[in-house]
Amino acid sequence: xxxxxxxxxxxxxxxxxxxxxxxxxxxxxxxxxxxxxxxxxxxxxxxxxxxxxxxxxxxxxxxxxxxxxxxxxxxxxxxxxxxxxxxxxxxxxxxxxxxxxxxxxxxxxxxxxxxxxxxxxxxxxxxxxxxxxxxxxxxxxxxxxxxxxxxxxxxxxxxxxxxxxxxxxxxxxxxxxxxxxxxxxxxxxxxxxxxxxxxxxxxxxxxxxxxxxxxxxxxxxxxxxxxxxxxxxxxxxxxxxxxxxxxxxxxxxxxxxxxxxxxxxxxxxxxxxxxxxxxxxxxxxxxxx
Numbered sequence: 143x144x145x146x147x148x149x150x151x152x153x154x155x156x157x158x159x160x161x162x163x164x165x166x167x168x169x170x171x172x173x174x175x176x177x178x179x180x181x182x183x184x185x186x187x188x189x190x191x192x193x194x195x196x197x198x199x200x201x202x203x204x205x206x207x208x209x210x211x212x213x214x215x216x217x218x219x220x221x222x223x224x225x226x227x228x229x230x231x232x233x234x235x236x237x238x239x240x241x242x243x244x245x246x247x248x249x250x251x252x253x254x255x256x257x258x259x260x261x262x263x264x265x266x267x268x269x270x271x272x273x274x275x276x277x278x279x280x281x282x283x284x285x286x287x288x289x290x291x292x293x294x295x296x297x298x299x300x301x302x303x304x305x306x307x308x309x310x311x312x313x314x315x316x317x318x319x320x321x322x323x324x325x326x327x328x329x330x331x332x333x334x335x336x337x338x339x340x341x342x343x344x345x346x347x348x349x350x351x352x353x354x355x356x357x358x359x360x361x362x363x364x365x366x367x368x369x370x371x372x373x374x375x376x377x378x379x380x381x382x383x384x385x386x387x388x389x390x391x392x393x394x395x396x397x398x399x400x401x402x403x404x405x406x407x408x409x410x411x412x413x414x415x416x417x418x419x420x421x422x423x424x425x426x427x428x429x430x431x
Contacts, residue, residue: 165323165344166272166310168263169213177209179405179426189414191384200233201418203296205254217263221276225254228284228296250288255297256281271311276327278304286381298381300333306340319348335383336369346393355395359409362388387414401430 169175184202187195207225214220231249236242259278265271284297306327313320322345329338346357365384391409398404405428410421 164211164308165321165325166263166265166274166308168217168219168261168267168274169211170267171213171216174210174212174431175428176211176431177426177428179207179209179424181205181207181422181424183418183420183422185418185420187419189387189411189417189419191415193413193415195419199235202231204229207254211261216267219261219263221257221259221261221278223257223259225256225284225296228252228254230288230294230296232294248289248294250285250294250296252285252288252296253283255284271309273310274308276304276306276308278306280304295381298335300331300335302329302331302335304329304340319352321346331369334370337366339364339366353397355393355397357393357395357407359391359393360389361391361409382416385414385416387411387417395428403428 182202182204184200185198186200187197190196205225206227207223209224210222212220229249229251232247234243234247235245237244257278257280259276261274261276263272263274265273280300280302282297282299282301284295284299286295286297286299288294288296304327306325308323308325310321310323323343325340325342327340329340331337341362342359344357344359346355348355363386365386367384369383389409389411391407393405393407395405396403405424405426407424408421411417411419
């Protein structure tokens with residue numbers, strides 16, 4: 143059976159943020175948001191290039207990462223996503239009759255692909271509608287050909303640029319704060335990978351004496367199918383070309399105090415092509431300084 147190349151649910155569409163990070167709200171001057179988190183996905187099935195689900199060797203990736211936002215001015219924020227330890231692995235291939243190991247499993251460890259962004263607040267701070275534009279540079283620091291077959295990856299090996307626009311608003315119903323944010327972006331990829339159109343919506347409510355944020359997310363990524371043969375998938379890779387998906391996710395974020403908190407989240411694809419058909423999870427600790 144041919145195993146299609148996989149796309150993991152990565153940071154720009156799946157990583158969990160609180161209301162005070164991400165979206166249309168730049169950080170105030172001299173203020174920052176920092177998050178240490180663990181994100182992972184383990185899957186033994188995937189969506190094929192025609193949207194069907196097929197089995198595959200159990201494959202997983204774990205990212206231990208630092209996410210940081212810092213306000214250079216009230217409108218200009220610098221953003222860093224740095225997976226300083228990533229692990230990618232696949233299990234043994236075992237004979238269904240003899241139970242002997244046909245191909246031993248393998249794993250690689252290292253730094254993952256890193257994102258550096260600049261966000262500019264188009265609307266004035268404190269406006270009812272927070273609008274911001276973000277330019278992201280994807281730096282290919284991760285190993286894109288690990289393992290004896292070169293099919294274990296911590297990155298895709300290509301330098302990409304994402305231009306996106308956020309529009310968000312916050313309000314209260316009774317004594318309960320709410321927020322909503324819409325994001326639209328275009329991912330310009332290199333090395334023959336197809337570009338992507340990305341859309342996202344999130345909404346949250348602040349409950350239990352404003353200690354807990356409950357947040358829901360919907361994300362859509364569509365390939366423009368403008369790549370070339372140099373970026374065709376190989377048998378057991380975990381990053382892919384021409385991947386498409388719609389995902390649903392949720393996060394619970396707990397504020398220990400005004401400066402510290404922790405969060406847990408889960409996301410799964412409800413439609414896809416060349417992506418894992420299993421949920422991803424994340425846990426993290428964040429600080430506002």
